[in-house]
Amino acid sequence: xxxxxxxNFDLYSEDDQARLADMYQRIFNTTEGRTVLVHILSSxxxxxxxxxxxxxxxxxxxxxxxxxxxxFVEGKSGEIIDxxxxxxxxxxxxxxxxxxxxxxx
Numbered sequence: 001x002x003x004x005x006x007x008n009f010d011l012y013s014e015d016d017q018a019r020l021a022d023m024y025q026r027i028f029n030t031t032e033g034r035t036v037l038v039h040i041l042s043s044x045x046x047x048x049x050x051x052x053x054x055x056x057x058x059x060x061x062x063x064x065x066x067x068x069x070x071x072f073v074e075g076k077s078g079e080i081i082d083x084x085x086x087x088x089x090x091x092x093x094x095x096x097x098x099x100x101x102x103x104x105x
Contacts, residue, residue: 009064009067009068024100025100025101029094038093041062043058044059045059045062083099
């Protein structure tokens with residue numbers, strides 16, 4: 001498995017997608033990884049309202065990170081909503097990343 005900037009994630013085999021998601025999970029499920037993830041998402045305007053085309057483009061890049069992590073995929077919308085609506089903001093990212101570890105039903 002080799003990844004480069006020209007890769008199309010949709011063309012990866014399911015095994016390669018799972019391996020990539022696992023790598024993202026291992027990185028972002030550390031204390032340092034979560035700190036970096038928050039920084040990346042903040043710079044991609046994930047936590048702000050989207051007013052311009054640039055905002056939307058950056059926000060989509062943030063969503064792609066979650067997709068690569070196995071979080072934002074078909075069949076997991078209910079779990080994502082549950083994580084977002086829980087009243088424990090400090091564990092929001094942990095819950096999201098845990099969604100990426102579970103298989104879609």
